[in-house]
Amino acid sequence: MLYREAGDFKTSYGADNQTFPIRFDRYGYYFVLGFAFLVVPLFINDYWANSIVVPFLIYTIAALGLNILIGYCGQLSLGTGAFMAVGAYGSYKLMTAFPDLNIVFVIILAGFVTAGVGVLFGLPSLRIKGFYLAVATLAAQFFLIWLFTRQPWFYNYSPTGMISAPTREVFGVAVTGPRASAVAMYMICLCFLVSLAWLARNLTRGMLGRQWMAIRDMDIAAEIIGVNPLMAKLTAFAVSSFFVGISGALLFTVYLGAAEAGEAFGIDKSFLVLFMVIIGGLGSIFGAFAGAAFLIVGPVMLKLLLVNTLGWPTDLAAHLEIMIIGALIIVFLIVEPHGIAALWRTIKEKLRLWPFPY
Amino acid sequence: MSGQGGAMRDTGTDEGYTTADGRKIGGVAMEMRNITLRFGGVVAIKDISFDIRWGEIRAIIGPNGAGKSSMLNVISGFYHPQEGEVLYKGKRRPKMRPYQVARMGIARTFQNIALFEGMSVLDNIMTGRLHHMKANLLQQALWWGRASREEAENRTQVEKIIDFLEIQHIRKTPVARLPYGLKKRVELARALAAEPAILLLDEPMAGMNVEEKEDMSRFILDVNDEFGTTTVLIEHDMGVVMDLSDRVVVMDYGRKIGDGTPDEVRSNDEVIKAYLGVAHE
Amino acid sequence: MPDTLLFAMEATLNGLTAGVMYALVALGFVLIFKASGIFNFAQGVLALFAALTLVGFQSGQIPFSHLINAMFGTRLHHFGWNMPTLLAIPATIAVMILLAILIERYILKHLVNQEPIILFMATIGLAYFLEGFGDIMWGAEVKALDVGLPKGMSGAVDDMTFAWFGYGFYIDRLELWAAGIAAILVASLTIFSQYTKQGRALRAVADDHQAALSVGISLRFIWVLTWSIAGIVALVAGIMWGSKSGVQFSLSLIALKALPVLILGGFTSIPGAIVGGLIIGVGEKLFDFFMQPVIGGATENWFAYMLALVFLLFRPQGLFGERIIERV
Numbered sequence: 001m002l003y004r005e006a007g008d009f010k011t012s013y014g015a016d017n018q019t020f021p022i023r024f025d026r027y028g029y030y031f032v033l034g035f036a037f038l039v040v041p042l043f044i045n046d047y048w049a050n051s052i053v054v055p056f057l058i059y060t061i062a063a064l065g066l067n068i069l070i071g072y073c074g075q076l077s078l079g080t081g082a083f084m085a086v087g088a089y090g091s092y093k094l095m096t097a098f099p100d101l102n103i104v105f106v107i108i109l110a111g112f113v114t115a116g117v118g119v120l121f122g123l124p125s126l127r128i129k130g131f132y133l134a135v136a137t138l139a140a141q142f143f144l145i146w147l148f149t150r151q152p153w154f155y156n157y158s159p160t161g162m163i164s165a166p167t168r169e170v171f172g173v174a175v176t177g178p179r180a181s182a183v184a185m186y187m188i189c190l191c192f193l194v195s196l197a198w199l200a201r202n203l204t205r206g207m208l209g210r211q212w213m214a215i216r217d218m219d220i221a222a223e224i225i226g227v228n229p230l231m232a233k234l235t236a237f238a239v240s241s242f243f244v245g246i247s248g249a250l251l252f253t254v255y256l257g258a259a260e261a262g263e264a265f266g267i268d269k270s271f272l273v274l275f276m277v278i279i280g281g282l283g284s285i286f287g288a289f290a291g292a293a294f295l296i297v298g299p300v301m302l303k304l305l306l307v308n309t310l311g312w313p314t315d316l317a318a319h320l321e322i323m324i325i326g327a328l329i330i331v332f333l334i335v336e337p338h339g340i341a342a343l344w345r346t347i348k349e350k351l352r353l354w355p356f357p358y
Numbered sequence: 359m360s361g362q363g364g365a366m367r368d369t370g371t372d373e374g375y376t377t378a379d380g381r382k383i384g385g386v387a388m389e390m391r392n393i394t395l396r397f398g399g400v401v402a403i404k405d406i407s408f409d410i411r412w413g414e415i416r417a418i419i420g421p422n423g424a425g426k427s428s429m430l431n432v433i434s435g436f437y438h439p440q441e442g443e444v445l446y447k448g449k450r451r452p453k454m455r456p457y458q459v460a461r462m463g464i465a466r467t468f469q470n471i472a473l474f475e476g477m478s479v480l481d482n483i484m485t486g487r488l489h490h491m492k493a494n495l496l497q498q499a500l501w502w503g504r505a506s507r508e509e510a511e512n513r514t515q516v517e518k519i520i521d522f523l524e525i526q527h528i529r530k531t532p533v534a535r536l537p538y539g540l541k542k543r544v545e546l547a548r549a550l551a552a553e554p555a556i557l558l559l560d561e562p563m564a565g566m567n568v569e570e571k572e573d574m575s576r577f578i579l580d581v582n583d584e585f586g587t588t589t590v591l592i593e594h595d596m597g598v599v600m601d602l603s604d605r606v607v608v609m610d611y612g613r614k615i616g617d618g619t620p621d622e623v624r625s626n627d628e629v630i631k632a633y634l635g636v637a638h639e
Numbered sequence: 640m641p642d643t644l645l646f647a648m649e650a651t652l653n654g655l656t657a658g659v660m661y662a663l664v665a666l667g668f669v670l671i672f673k674a675s676g677i678f679n680f681a682q683g684v685l686a687l688f689a690a691l692t693l694v695g696f697q698s699g700q701i702p703f704s705h706l707i708n709a710m711f712g713t714r715l716h717h718f719g720w721n722m723p724t725l726l727a728i729p730a731t732i733a734v735m736i737l738l739a740i741l742i743e744r745y746i747l748k749h750l751v752n753q754e755p756i757i758l759f760m761a762t763i764g765l766a767y768f769l770e771g772f773g774d775i776m777w778g779a780e781v782k783a784l785d786v787g788l789p790k791g792m793s794g795a796v797d798d799m800t801f802a803w804f805g806y807g808f809y810i811d812r813l814e815l816w817a818a819g820i821a822a823i824l825v826a827s828l829t830i831f832s833q834y835t836k837q838g839r840a841l842r843a844v845a846d847d848h849q850a851a852l853s854v855g856i857s858l859r860f861i862w863v864l865t866w867s868i869a870g871i872v873a874l875v876a877g878i879m880w881g882s883k884s885g886v887q888f889s890l891s892l893i894a895l896k897a898l899p900v901l902i903l904g905g906f907t908s909i910p911g912a913i914v915g916g917l918i919i920g921v922g923e924k925l926f927d928f929f930m931q932p933v934i935g936g937a938t939e940n941w942f943a944y945m946l947a948l949v950f951l952l953f954r955p956q957g958l959f960g961e962r963i964i965e966r967v
Contacts, residue, residue: 013513076756128951131678131759135898136951139944150935202501206509207484207491214474214485221472224434225548226460226488235495267892271763278760283476312709315779320706323771329764333757334749 019201022352036190041183049182050255056296057189058250063276063288064200065243070274071283072204073236074216075125079137081269082144083241084248085261086114089154091249092163096156103168103175107192107249114245115238117144122237126230129219141267148261164258176253185254192250196243201285203239212236213283244273275325279332281341290340295325374411377604384412386448387556387588388433393442395428402428403439404612410556415582415589417599420609421632426592427469429609430560433590434466435459461489463555467545467562469592475534479544482533483519486551487512516551522584523547523577539570546577550587557581559591563598571595575602600624608632642806649808650924656814658920659821660883663876664897665904665912666824667869672906673845674865675747677758681766683891685735685870688773690877690886692734694784695777696727702776724786728874735870736863743863751858770891779888784881788816817879824875825909828868837864845907899947919943 010016020026044053062084069075090110094101101109121140125133148154155163167177174180175188203209211232214222223229252259259265272295280291299321306317336342374383388410395403403425410416418426431437432444435456444451446462465486473482490512493505520526523543528536533544542562549557562578563571575598581587593599599606600620608616608629616622616629623629664682671679679685695702699718707715722730746765750758789812796815797807832838843851844861852858880890900919904911923942930938 013510013517017509017513074756076759124948124952130756132902132951134759135902135944136948138895138898139941139948142941142944146937146940150937199499202505203495203499206498206501206505207488207493208495208498210477210481210485211488213477213481217474217476218472220436221468222474222485224436224456224460224466224468224472225485226457226465226552227485228455228457239495271767274760274763310709313705316705316709316775319771319774319779321771322767323775326764326767326769326771329767330746330761333753333761333764334746337753337757 017205019205033194036194041187044182044186046182049186051300052297054182054185054189054255056292057186057193058247058255059273059276059296060289060292061193061196061250062244062247062273063280063292064197064285065240065247066273067277067280067282067284067288068200068204068212068243069236069240070277071281071287072209072216073212073233073240074219075122075233075236076130076134077137077240078134078267078270078274079121079140079144080244080273081265081267082141083114083118083244084251084269085144085148085265086117086241087111087245087248087250088252088259088265089148089163089261090114090245091253092156092165093154095166095168095253099166103170103253104188106168107246107253110249111242111246114248115242118237118241118244119234122234122241125233125237138267141270145261145265148265160260162258162260163252165253165256168253177257180254189250189254192246196246197285197289200239200243200288204285208232208235216283275329277339278329279339281339282337284338284341286344287339287341290344294340298325374413377414381413381583381604383414383604386410387412387446389445390429390432391443391445393429393432393439393444395425395432395437395439401612403432405442406609406612406614407442408607408614408617410588410590411605412588413582413586414604415578415591415602417603417606418590418592418609419594419596419599419606423611424609425612426609427560428612430466430558430590430592433556434464434558460552463552464558465549465552465554465556466558467542467549467560469560469564471538471541471545473533473541473545473548476532478530478532479525479536479547480516480520480529482544483516483547483551484512486548487516489552490515515553519547519550522580523550539566539573542566542570542574543577546574546581550581550585553585554587556588556590559589561592561594563593563595571598578602645804645806647925647928650928651921652808652810654921654924655917656810656818656920657924658917659814659818660876660879660916661896661900661919662913662916663817663821663824663872663879665900665916666821666828666909667872667876668897668901669904669906669909669912670828670865670869670872672901674841675844675862676755677747677762678755678906679869680759680762681769682869682873682897683895684766684769684773685738685873686877686880687886687888687891688738688769688877689731689735689870689874690784690881690890691773691777691782693727693731693786693874693878694782694881694886696722696730697724697784698782700777705778706775728786731874732871735874736867739863739866739870742866743859747862747866748859766891770888781885781887782881784878784886786878786882788813788878788882790882811883813879813882820875820879821913824872825913828909837861841865896943899943902947903950919946922946 010021015021020029040053062080066077066080069077087107087110090113091106094106094109095103098106117140121137124136128136149161155161158164165176167174167179169175170184170188173184175184204212211222211227212235214225214227215229215232215236219229222232248265252264256264276291276295277288278291279294280289281287302321302324303314303317306312306320307314332339374385376382386409389407390409391407393403393406394401406429418429420426428437432439435454435458438453451459451462474485477485491508493503493508497503497505520529523546525540525543525547528540528544533541536544546559546562549559559578563574566574578589578591579602582589591599591603593602603620605617605619606623607614608623608626610632615632616626618626664686667682667685668679671677671682694700699720699722701707701715701718704715707713742765746761750761791812793810793812793815796810801807832841840851840856841861841864843854843856844858848858851861877886877890884890896919897916900912900915902915903918904913904915919942923939926942927936927938
């Protein structure tokens with residue numbers, strides 16, 4: 001009854017084209033934003049921040065980025081882990097080289113560095129497609145991780161081979177390093193996520209997004225109607241890597257504090273983000289949120305149930321977890337290739353007509 | 359919309375002609391000179407020359423495998439002929455990528471519908487407006503200035519085409535859900551949205567029933583009438599071609615065997631032997 | 640003869656034998672890709688799973704014992720007997736065939752006519768599932784695998800090269816065996832696909848699914864058949880890798896190197912898989928040998944992929960693949 005569009009007339013193309021054309025959705029969205037910015041910070045504690053909320057925010061950014069590349073532009077990448085590492089190591093080098101530079105700029109710059117690297121590894125996409133491209137991105141994955149673990153310049157010759165984030169402040173509040181509070185970590189990640197999600201939404205609903213989707217759906221036809229495939233693919237790689245790089249920078253500076261490339265950004269990270277995109281929904285902004293939430297919260301719940309409640313050994317729970325994730329990927333691909341986002345859409349379609357479906 | 363096409367008509371080299379129904383046809387828009395196209399050892403097109411004039415409806419006909427689609431692909435820049443040259447507005451067109459050809463004002467539809475299945479009808483047609491939108495990455499990312507303004511302006515143009523082709527009711531439907539006939543119409547809409555100087559139609563009526571064919575013929579004629587769009591079409595259905603087009607090129611086994619008005623072609627011996635003789639006329 | 644050249648020659652020989660291993664895994668990819676157009680990311684995990692199962696049977700492990708123990712508080716681990724290798728191998732083959740049937744029934748059947756990229760992602764899911772499943776079934780600890788193949792330095796090669804160059808090359812006998820077995824495998828697969836009815840059906844399906852269906856070939860049977868064969872090839876690869884470096888998770892990562900091998904060799908060519916494997920094997924050993932002083936070691940991690948990447952830019956269809964003509 002509340003959820004309806006009848007009587008909600010649009011008088012301009014701008015209004016017809018907005019992100020949430022249905023009034024109820026719009027209010028829901030404002031409510032969620034208000035809740036995230038005003039209510040959550042009052043209650044968040046270290047446990048919630050570290051185990052669920054902060055990783056969720058950070059991985060959503062990565063999933064948004066990968067979704068632009070795979071879901072919108074149709075270019076499969078298995079190098080997400082390495083691109084996150086570029087963001088992390090980029091931010092580390094910037095933080096140590098320019099100690100006075102504000103951390104927000106450091107993270108954004110790290111994103112741009114990653115965008116550059118992404119474009120470089122995206123160049124082959126002009127000639128190769130599908131899983132051929134996936135193999136090409138594997139080259140990025142293994143080469144970059146090798147670079148970060150074997151070339152001491154990248155970790156400032158530290159004897160452990162690890163990089164660690166010094167304390168940095170925003171408006172006098174520490175957001176990285178050991179002094180950073182849960183609220184500070186949460187707020188900086190939330191601000192980044194909300195702005196980036198907004199950028200992603202704008203890019204995907206405009207002409208660039210249409211070019212990406214055209215390339216995804218039928219690249220040859222897209223080129224014949226006038227899409228420059230090189231530009232479309234490279235912008236997708238650049239924007240996607242920018243997001244992924246920021247996510248990696250946040251993961252390292254805010255969340256982990258210290259990292260080693262092979263361990264923190266291995267190929268399993270590439271798959272984790274890929275799975276978020278598949279389960280959440282290819283080609284959907286909401287899907288990135290849903291997928292990240294599912295794959296961050298799910299394992300935590302599973303571990304709570306199996307290890308803490310039933311007392312199973314941790315490794316057994318971990319094996320069960322990857323088995324379930326693998327099975328879920330297959331189930332989603334078979335039953336609903338567009339993921340949770342599509343399920344959500346179906347529910348909304350039904351709701352629109354509820355309670356009078358005819 | 360007609361302004362663009364009209365301005366371009368003056369660049370032809372000669373006078374043109376007047377059709378039976380009194381439409382003025384302009385000078386030469388595009389000229390094929392001695393085009394030869396090979397795939398490995400197979401010769402798809404062999405030494406073909408013809409021209410396309412501003413404002414006319416030009417048809418290319420021929421039996422299966424005659425090289426018609428290859429010819430269209432040469433015009434749209436998807437295939438590059440080994441020999442010969444393409445002249446556009448009197449100048450030799452250098453070898454270029456298909457998207458650059460599109461940018462010069464040549465739009466097309468495809469034999470096997472090539473719509474973007476994952477997008478709505480509206481978004482599909484909007485992709486046709488690509489070259490009319492200039493907002494850069496930053497403006498688009500921030501949805502600011504040019505980006506949002508252009509979006510609304512071009513939407514207005516697209517809505518005109520939607521009205522013209524009578525597809526208002528499916529505006530927001532995902533293309534994958536549409537029936538065949540409507541998909542063909544959406545594809546035409548996408549090509550028209552580009553406001554092309556030359557419109558290429560690859561078998562626009564293939565697989566349609568009589569009613570749909572009539573609709574499509576009407577749209578093609580209307581487009582030509584209303585916007586003065588130069589149209590090149592490939593078609594199997596002889597009756598339709600003869601009714602629609604001003605001049606016809608006949609191809610067989612990659613060669614050109616006839617070229618002229620429908621009446622001239624109909625009385626050409628070689629054409630009758632190669633093609634019409636077999637058709638049920 | 641200068642020492643560097645000798646060392647380089649030894650590295651080349653070692654590369655060749657490693658290349659045989661890559662080729663073995665790549666072979667499984669090619670089989671499945673030819674028959675179903677599926678790029679089976681799970682092939683490496685399939686090898687791991689096969690090796691785990693073999694070791695499990697040999698040592699008389701109780702399947703799922705960890706899970707059962709956790710659920711019911713029991714302390715199961717072994718049946719207390721050892722299965723002879725000659726029995727354990729057929730038993731493992733039976734498991735792989737059963738797995739092929741299950742994969743066909745629960746995954747492939749539902750994904751017919753999907754885009755290749757969706758199928759590819761589904762096999763990534765399958766890889767995860769099998770990895771977790773294998774660990775739960777047999778436990779995740781590193782296991783030694785011994786099926787009675789000879790191991791250690793090959794004295795014959797050592798003596799021979801010493802006689803020739805005054806320097807004995809170190810070649811593991813296991814790798815010589817692997818080369819021999821790979822040759823037999825390739826030969827028998829070729830004979831199978833060229834001269835048997837099923838082989839012909841397989842090639843027909845590879846060419847055109849619809850056309851094959853219309854002449855009465857059962858697609859489902861062919862898929863089970865190819866996945867079974869791929870499972871058996873995976874078992875062979877698993878035995879070889881497992882005997883060399885123990886059965887452990889890294890096995891499935893090494894198998895990932897079959898991907899660049901395929902890029903080089905082309906996805907549909909069995910000889911391509913072999914040649915590609917050898918090129919990668921030799922290339923990465925030589926590259927590491929010469930570049931180690933300059934840029935540091937462990938370049939094997941990425942050399943194969945970078946080589947494939949560069950190669951893709953110049954010849955996207957692979958060494959033996961056919962040129963692709965694009966159509967509208």
